Amino acid sequence: MLRRLLPMLVALGCGLLALGWGLVSLQRIFAQETEDARDQLRTHRDELERYAGESLRQKLKQRLALATSDIGKAAEDPLVQADGLYLLFRQFQFLPRLPRPRPGTQTPAAKLHDELLQYLLSTGPASGPWQGRLELLRSVKAALSKGQKARAEDRLETLLRYRAEHPLPAAEEIPFTLVVVDRLAQDAASLPLVRGLLSGGLADEFGGTARGAGLQRDLLRECQRFSQFDFNFLYERIRELSLRLGVPIDNFTARVDELGTGALALPSNLSEPTLIGERWYLEPDGELVRGIAIDPEELLKEITQEMRKRELLGPEDYVLLGRLEAVQPLSSVPVSAVIPRWSAEEKAIDQRYGLKTMLAAICGALAVAIVALAGLAQHRKYRFLELKSDFVATVSHELRTPLASIRLLAETLEMRAGGSPEVRDYPARILQATDGLHFLVENILSFNRIDKGRWVPKLTQVRLEELIGTLRTDLASATRVPVNLTADVGDVEIRADPSLLRLLLSNLGRNACAYNQRDPVEISVKVHAPEGLGCTVLFTDNGIGIPDREWEHVFQDFYRLTQPGPEVHGSGLGLALCRRIMHVHGGQIRIAASGPQGTTFALSFPEPHR
Numbered sequence: 001m002l003r004r005l006l007p008m009l010v011a012l013g014c015g016l017l018a019l020g021w022g023l024v025s026l027q028r029i030f031a032q033e034t035e036d037a038r039d040q041l042r043t044h045r046d047e048l049e050r051y052a053g054e055s056l057r058q059k060l061k062q063r064l065a066l067a068t069s070d071i072g073k074a075a076e077d078p079l080v081q082a083d084g085l086y087l088l089f090r091q092f093q094f095l096p097r098l099p100r101p102r103p104g105t106q107t108p109a110a111k112l113h114d115e116l117l118q119y120l121l122s123t124g125p126a127s128g129p130w131q132g133r134l135e136l137l138r139s140v141k142a143a144l145s146k147g148q149k150a151r152a153e154d155r156l157e158t159l160l161r162y163r164a165e166h167p168l169p170a171a172e173e174i175p176f177t178l179v180v181v182d183r184l185a186q187d188a189a190s191l192p193l194v195r196g197l198l199s200g201g202l203a204d205e206f207g208g209t210a211r212g213a214g215l216q217r218d219l220l221r222e223c224q225r226f227s228q229f230d231f232n233f234l235y236e237r238i239r240e241l242s243l244r245l246g247v248p249i250d251n252f253t254a255r256v257d258e259l260g261t262g263a264l265a266l267p268s269n270l271s272e273p274t275l276i277g278e279r280w281y282l283e284p285d286g287e288l289v290r291g292i293a294i295d296p297e298e299l300l301k302e303i304t305q306e307m308r309k310r311e312l313l314g315p316e317d318y319v320l321l322g323r324l325e326a327v328q329p330l331s332s333v334p335v336s337a338v339i340p341r342w343s344a345e346e347k348a349i350d351q352r353y354g355l356k357t358m359l360a361a362i363c364g365a366l367a368v369a370i371v372a373l374a375g376l377a378q379h380r381k382y383r384f385l386e387l388k389s390d391f392v393a394t395v396s397h398e399l400r401t402p403l404a405s406i407r408l409l410a411e412t413l414e415m416r417a418g419g420s421p422e423v424r425d426y427p428a429r430i431l432q433a434t435d436g437l438h439f440l441v442e443n444i445l446s447f448n449r450i451d452k453g454r455w456v457p458k459l460t461q462v463r464l465e466e467l468i469g470t471l472r473t474d475l476a477s478a479t480r481v482p483v484n485l486t487a488d489v490g491d492v493e494i495r496a497d498p499s500l501l502r503l504l505l506s507n508l509g510r511n512a513c514a515y516n517q518r519d520p521v522e523i524s525v526k527v528h529a530p531e532g533l534g535c536t537v538l539f540t541d542n543g544i545g546i547p548d549r550e551w552e553h554v555f556q557d558f559y560r561l562t563q564p565g566p567e568v569h570g571s572g573l574g575l576a577l578c579r580r581i582m583h584v585h586g587g588q589i590r591i592a593a594s595g596p597q598g599t600t601f602a603l604s605f606p607e608p609h610r
Contacts, residue, residue, distance in 0.1 A: 008378055012371045019367045023360050030360070034353040041346060045337055048312060052319040053335040055303045060273070060281045060294065060330065067292045071095060078220035079199070079251045086264065086280060086291030093264065099224040100260030101231035109230040113175040113237075120183065129168060130176075136162060137180060144184070156184070156193055170222040174234060177215055181241050198238065198247045216242070216252040223259060273330040278321070281330070296321050300335075316340050457497035457584050464489040464537070467498070468525055471505045475523075479513045482520035489527045494535060494605055496585050504581045505539070507574040508601060512541035515561070522598070534587075534607040542598040551591045555579045 067085060074082040075094045087095040119134050120141075136159040143152035159180070167173065177197055184194050199214040215238045223231055235256060242249045264280065266289070273283045275294075282291035300319050307313040322334030468487040475483045494501070513521050522542040529535040546554060546561065553559050558572040575589075582589045585605060592602040 009375060012374060016367055016371050020364065023364050027357060027360050030353060030356040034349055037349045038346065041342055045339070045342065048307070048337040048339075049319070049335050051312065052300075052303050052307065052337065053333060055306065056299060056333065056335060057273070057330055059299055059302070061283075063294070064281060064283055064290060064292050068290065071290055078217050079255060081251070081254065083258070084293035086282060086289070086293075088266065088289040090287050096264065097220075097255075097258065098260060099221075101223050101226050101228045104227040105229050106227045107229050107233065109171055109175045109226055110233040112172060113179060113233075116176060116179045117182075120179070129166065132162060132166070133159065133176065137183065141183060153193070160193065169225075170218065171225050174215065174218055174222065177218075178234065178237055178241075181215065181245075182237070185241055185244055195245055195247060198242050198245060199252070216247075216249075220252070220255055220259075267327050275324060275328045275330060275333060277326055278324050313337070314339070314341060457500060459495050459497060461493045462496050462498050462501060464492050464494060464525075464527060467501055467505060470502055471509055474502075474506045475509045475513065479510070479521075481513055481516070483509075483513065483523060484520045485509075485523045485525070487525040489525060489537075492527045492529055492535060496605070500581045500584065504578050504603075507578055508539050508541075511574055512543055512599075516541065516543040518542055535605045537603040537605070538592065539601040539603065540598060545596050546591060546594040546599055548594075551594070554591075555589075 070080075071085050071087050074080040074085050075087050078097070082095045082097055085095045087093070116130065116134070119130065120137065136155060140152050140155040140159060143149075143155055163173075163176075168176070181194055181197050197215060199216045215234075219231070219234055219238060226234065239249055239253070241247075242252070264276065266276070266282070270282065270284050270289065273281070275281055276291075278296055279293055280291050281294045282289055300321065304313060304318045307319070308315070308317075313319075317337065317339045319335055319337050322336050324333065465487070468485070468489060472483075472485050475485065509523060512523055524538075524540045526538045526540075527535060528538065550561060554561055555575050555578075557576045559576070560572040579589050582603060587603065587605045589601060589603050592600045594600070
């Protein structure tokens with residue numbers, strides 16, 4: 001058979017290889033088209049992200065340039081707001097302001113303030129550097145009490161010049177100036193010099209650039225020289241006097257709240273514009289570093305709006321910052337473009353690629369299936385022809401043998417006298433051969449009718465005991481070998497077609513006799529019928545047995561079991577017909593056990609519907 005199939009298999013194989021090569025080439029084209037489409041989207045996205053990144057860098061540089069003058073003012077004047085500004089010079093951070101009062105409960109400034117007030121109230125002279133200052137302050141106070149405003153202003157200017165010529169440490173100068181303002185505030189509220197001592201500052205001739213910038217500025221600038229208790233004392237006194245004289249205190253109060261809150265750690269190798277912690281933008285310039293606080297989301301919203309106006313982005317598109325490090329150079333800041341329509345387009349590209357791939361795979365699978373079906377059909381065709389040939393040969397042989405026997409025996413019987421002892425068993429042998437031929441024909445006809453679906457079973461209640469009796473009669477006339485048939489079936493009844501069951505049991509019995517080398521042939525029939533689970537009939541013989549690998553093959557059409565010893569005649573339809581009969585009854589037949597001691601067939605009948 002393989003020789004017949006080889007040309008066709010070669011042709012199908014060549015065709016399949018050609019089709020496979022074509023499908024693989026087509027799939028490569030699909031993959032290249034998909035990759036080109038993705039590259040096009042990726043390139044467009046990269047261009048938009050580069051544009052957005054460059055816009056972000058330009059905006060940051062512009063904002064820092066606009067804030068440069070504010071940074072200078074805040075560095076010079078401690079009352080100017082410095083929130084959002086940064087200035088580092090020679091590794092010292094000026095902005096945001098870092099100085100803050102020292103922790104501790106010591107109050108030397110408060111004690112000095114109280115001592116100076118006591119000196120003023122007493123008539124005795126003060127000691128040390130305070131003698132000249134207090135004498136001048138007493139003279140200012142005396143001129144004011146006499147209503148001599150011009151003389152009071154002159155003496156106050158003299159006091160301020162003396163203070164500028166004989167400077168003291170800030171921890172002493174600020175308490176003294178506070179005493180001066182405190183003593184003159186009630187009588188000299190209109191004196192501009194007194195108000196300048198609080199906040200406005202003084203001219204250069206009075207030490208305005210060094211120690212005359214006003215108590216508010218001096219306290220902020222020199223806060224680290226005082227303990228927290230001293231600072232609180234001076235702050236409350238300056239605040240109270242400012243309110244009394246109508247000097248603004250909002251900036252002063254706000255700057256006190258900001259003291260020591262602006263520490264910002266920078267890397268030592270800062271050499272280019274950098275983002276720090278997603279909040280600060282810094283630009284180094286030699287030993288100087290300037291910076292501003294930023295809101296990246298706000299900047300990116302502005303960039304998004306500009307790109308939408310230029311029609312670079314759609315209404316639903318936007319840009320955002322990627323993941324940033326704690327210290328991120330501006331040149332490497334990742335900016336991502338989020339474009340929903342492109343995401344949908346990428347999905348559509350993947351879907352189209354998947355559809356094309358699936359179609360190519362289906363074509364390949366169909367080609368393989370067609371080749372397989374063609375080969376199978378051709379194989380079945382040749383197999384059918386072989387089976388048909390074998391069947392015709394077998395049936396012809398099987399029919400020829402009994403017919404030849406019948407003819408020979410009939411001729412012999414005719415030539416000899418009917419009453420001779422030698423020919424007394426001839427009629428029995430003629431009947432046996434005729435029965436064998438009839439059984440063979442019956443098997444073939446029944447198999448064909450059931451296989452074509454033309455047998456309508458006539459179901460009725462059949463007692464197994466009656467079937468066993470019929471089986472004894474059939475086997476007695478079918479074989480010359482003694483048969484010992486035992487049955488343990490009780491009164492079990494089965495709803496079945498009696499003629500079909502008789503044919504089934506007869507086939508099993510004849511096989512038991514044909515495939516047997518013992519004398520007598522032992523056959524036993526038992527029934528296992530649990531309540532509600534149907535009925536199982538066990539048919540056991542003492543034949544030569546069936547190898548395990550052949551258990552399923554023996555139920556195939558025209559399959560005959562090869563065995564050692566004399567040839568056993570048959571059509572190969574007996575067990576195949578038994579399986580079809582069980583299928584007609586909704587049951588099944590199988591080999592429960594088999595070996596050299598015999599074979600047991602299990603016939604399982606379903607529970608009848610009531």
